Amino acid sequence: MENSVLMQMIVPLAIIGAAQLVVSIVLIVILRKLLLGDTMNAIGRLKSAEEDLGRKEADLQQKLDEHETEFARKQAEAEDNLQRQREASEQDLAKLKERMVADARGQADKIVSEAQLGKDKIREQLVREMNEKAVEFAGELFRLVISQTVTESLNAAFVNELIEALEEVDETSIHVEAAEAEFGSSHPLMPEQKKKLEELLARKFDVNVAIEEKVRPELLAGLTIRLGSLEIDASLLNRYREGVGEMKKAV
Incomplete structure (x- = not known):
């Protein structure tokens, strides 16, 4: 009889314990699912953020590469323009120097030519004067002798x-x-x-x-x-x- 009573007491306790165990397991499973779902969502969001960050980094790197390429192109173009301007300036300077030398040579030739012309005119004037003097002398000699x-x-x-x-x-x-x-x-x-x-x-x-x-x-x-x-x-x-x-x- 005591055993029967004891059994009657143990069975409900076992049922209650089993129920509690089942509830605990269910709670654990639910909590695990909740925690696992949040973790997976977090991991998914993290991966999405990483992928988005990667894309942004790639876009940024592409833009940086494009900017560097454009900068290098413009720098090369500017250097090329500067070189052409330098060469054009050197050519203009050379032409100016040639003109100045030619003008100076022309002025020198003109001065020499004018000096020579003046010299020739003086010589011609002297020759004319000598001729006139010779004619005058001949006339005077003629009048004295004849x-x-x-x-x-x-x-x-x-x-x-x-x-x-x-x-x-x-x-x-x-x-x-x-x-x-x-x-x-x-x-x-x-x-x-x-x-x-x-x-x-x-x-x-x-x-x-x-x-x-x-x-x-x-x-x-x-x-x-x-x-x-x-x-x-x-x-x-x-x-x-x-x-x-x-x-x-x-x-």
């Missing part, structure tokens, strides 16, 4: 020579327009010489003038005629000038 009678005869010969030369002129080859005429003679012309010259001028050049010569002893012998643009110098002084010129050519 008598008046001889100079008169020589003058007549020069005038007659001019008349003969005018006789041979082809009047169709020369056209003279002269409103007036000028005559110079080393000695007064003889009447027959004046008349002959007036006839020749009228016939050869269609110029009707009365000869009124101006006596110019410096001509030494002969005479000069000016009809408009036509000038005839048949004087001994002019012969001296021509002779000096020929002697200069020979030298």
Whole structure:
């Protein structure tokens, strides 16, 4: 009987213990599922965050690479532009230097040329003065050495020579327009010489003038005629000038 009572007491206790055990197990399973679910969710979120972070890092790295590539390209382009500008500046500087050297050389050549021209002009002036002095000296020597009678005869010969030369002129080859005429003679012309010259001028050049010569002893012998643009110098002084010129050519 005691055993029966004891059994009656133990069975409920066992049932209660078993129920408690089952409840505990259920609670543990539920808690485990809850904890495991939270952990998995957390792990999933962590993995998602890591993946998102990885993508962002990859995007950031890609952008950094792109920026570095673009920076390198722009840097190379800037260096290339700078090099071209430097080369262009050097070329411009070289051209400027060449122009300056050419201008300086041109100025130097111009100065030398002007100096040479001035030298040539001075030489020509000296030669002209020497020629004039030679002619003057010859004239003075002529007047000192040759008598008046001889100079008169020589003058007549020069005038007659001019008349003969005018006789041979082809009047169709020369056209003279002269409103007036000028005559110079080393000695007064003889009447027959004046008349002959007036006839020749009228016939050869269609110029009707009365000869009124101006006596110019410096001509030494002969005479000069000016009809408009036509000038005839048949004087001994002019012969001296021509002779000096020929002697200069020979030298």
